[in-house]
Amino acid sequence: MGLGKQLPCCIMVTPCTTSPVSPAVQAGRRDNDQNLRAPVKKSRRPRLRRKQPLQPLNPGPLPGDSGVCDLFESPSSGSEGSDSPAAARSCSPLLGPAQHLVQLDLQTFRDYGQSCYAFRRARESHFHPREPLARQPQVTAESRCKLLSWLIPVHRQFGLSFESLCLTVNTLDRFLTTTPVAADCFQLLGVTSLLIACKQVEVHPPRVKQLLALCCGAFSRQQLCNLECIVLHKLHFSLGAPTISFFLEHFTHARVEAGQVEVSEALEAQTLARGVAELSLADYAFTNYAPSQLAICCLALADRMLHLQHPVDLCLVGHPEEALQDCLGKLQLLVAINGTSLTHMLPIQICEKCSLPPSLK
Incomplete structure (x- = not known):
């Protein structure tokens, strides 16, 4: 009888369940199993989240911007109403006659008052523009008076500080001493100087769209931002003037x-x-x-x-x-x-x- 093909055999190995195991061996196995087990991330308590963001105690002005992001925004049909002067008045507190007087901080004055005064008093002449209209063929003292008489209510309309107004006038006059300005661009220089001043001292400076809305759309965002760069370049970015x-x-x-x-x-x-x-x-x-x-x-x-x-x-x-x-x-x-x-x-x-x-x- 010849040998035929051998059939594959399947061998199953089953553990023996009848062999007794001592308690010490079982404890050792549990320890080994725990050491070989992957670490398990501990469960954390659920974090409580507010359903609504915190609201300020007093309504304040809209957050300001640097003017750069507005260059990449396309104006929508519904944005004109929010950027109008009326909307700017509604979102900014007015400095009315009933404004509370600011309390004095005498302790800070005792510590730093005299040194700050001596420093600013020494730099006062460096930032003081003398005869700013001497090189201006088109801007006159009358037009300057009209512009600032318009900017003073604007600064009060936005709820800005007196320091911002003083820096605005200083920036305006110092630029006039360096560069001739056309009469039709004088208002644009005024709002640009206001924006530069507000960026220094205000927490929420006015938005570029709001300032342009006050000019009744006579200027574009690109023009304002370009003039801002020119003013900063002409003044060598030296803006901290004593006021x-x-x-x-x-x-x-x-x-x-x-x-x-x-x-x-x-x-x-x-x-x-x-x-x-x-x-x-x-x-x-x-x-x-x-x-x-x-x-x-x-x-x-x-x-x-x-x-x-x-x-x-x-x-x-x-x-x-x-x-x-x-x-x-x-x-x-x-x-x-x-x-x-x-x-x-x-x-x-x-x-x-x-x-x-x-x-x-």
């Missing part, structure tokens, strides 16, 4: 720290002096005076109008007495001419204390 706002705050802290006036009286005088300074910013005759000189003269005039017993000393800043008296006389004439406008800038309680004619209150 009237800084010196007013310094003199107010200094007189309170010295015990010359009460805190409430000092704050009222500072508010009134700020209103007088706003009027002087639009008048070309005051461009020859340094910010510290204007600040001390505005504060001295405010003391006179409020009938304070201890007015501020004009010799505090070290300017010549003749120049200080000349500046103070021009400020008195400015207030006499623009008394009605001044009353709209001030709280009612301060207007009632001022020595203005009854017809202007």
Whole structure:
């Protein structure tokens, strides 16, 4: 009988379940199984998430931008209404007459006040533009007054600080000393200077679309951003100018720290002096005076109008007495001419204390 093909056989090996295993061996097997087991991620407690984002306590202005992202946005048909001046007023708090007076931080003034004042006082002449319209064939003192008379309500409409307004005027005048500006581009230079100033001190600067809407669509985003680059280049990115706002705050802290006036009286005088300074910013005759000189003269005039017993000393800043008296006389004439406008800038309680004619209150 011959050998045929061998059939494959399947061999199954089954473990023996009848052999006894000692407890020690079972414990060792469990330990080995635990060591060979992959690590298991511990379960975490579910994280609680808010269904709605946090809302601010007080409604503030819309977040600002740098102007670069707007170059890549296509305007939609529904965006015109949100960028109108009326919409800008609705999203920004107005600085009305009932604005609360800012409290003084005397401890910070004791630590850094004199050093900050000495530093800014030494750099004041470097940032002070003298005769900004000397090289301007088309921009006149009248057109500058019209532009700033328009920018002052705009800065109040957006709820911006007085420091932003002072930096805006400084940026505008310094650029005018370097480059001739066409008359039809002067308003664009004004809003560009405002945007540059707000980026330095404001938490939420106005959006480019809002500023262009105030110009009634006369300029494009590209024009504004291009002019912004030109202004920054001409000024060599040197923007931290000492302003009237800084010196007013310094003199107010200094007189309170010295015990010359009460805190409430000092704050009222500072508010009134700020209103007088706003009027002087639009008048070309005051461009020859340094910010510290204007600040001390505005504060001295405010003391006179409020009938304070201890007015501020004009010799505090070290300017010549003749120049200080000349500046103070021009400020008195400015207030006499623009008394009605001044009353709209001030709280009612301060207007009632001022020595203005009854017809202007």
